[in-house]
Amino acid sequence: MKRLLGTLFAWLLGGSAAIGTDGGDPAGSEGGAFADARRRLLADIDHHTRETAAFTGLTRLSDPVRAAMQRVPRERFVDETHHQRAFSDQPLGIGHGQTISQPFMVALMTELLGVRAGDRVLEIGTGSGYQAAVLAELGARVYSVEIIAPLAQRAHSTLRALGHGDVEIRVGDGHLGWPEAAPFDAIVVTAAPPDVPPALVDQLAPGARLVIPVGLRGGEQELRIILKRADGGTEVRRSVPVSFVPMTR
């Protein structure tokens, strides 16, 4: 059991066996071998989903989430020198001390959000724009807040090049949410604050969910799912241990 837990932690905290990308397509990122590599990455994500089911309560990703993960070309969200590693289930550096999240974690959080086409979704921590692209592929109307301006600009260009120019990105402090665009059907936070920012709970529509890593920098963090009830109250579910970059001010 201890060993299983150790393995689980390694996965949840971002470690994982790299997936080979033999026969990669150095000329471009469209189709071909990169599409194969994406299929292998999806198989790896499916495997992690099954192996962690006892802790997440999720045995299988839904078809729409799997399809969205399959469609988004992760290599386009990282520097060219990282293209091969874009297909391994691990976080990668994107500059400014920040990371693109582990694909399994992106898939898990997206699944926990229960996003449906047409939903208004707020993301805090745009980073590379990868999570925003997955949400947009699901048909969500995406609003994303990033505190580091150059990252927000780069994410905007990447998303526009991939046909997701309608994802709205704002440079600012995500602790405040995006009041003018509220209420949201789902909110996902991809950096960890020590406590849940109250503005984010306020900006949930009745029946909406907030998925957020909570914990101290370098310390223990847990993924929480906060459900806004119809009467305005909230229900909190604690999920798996995670490791995210800190949410700054």
Ligand code: SAH
């Ligand atoms: N969702 C991203 C992961 C980004 S990592 C992706 O798919 O690539 C977390 C991001 O949160 C970083 O880019 C970091 O700059 C940003 N961040 C940290 N604190 C923030 C805050 N208070 N408001 C908005 N963004 C913040």
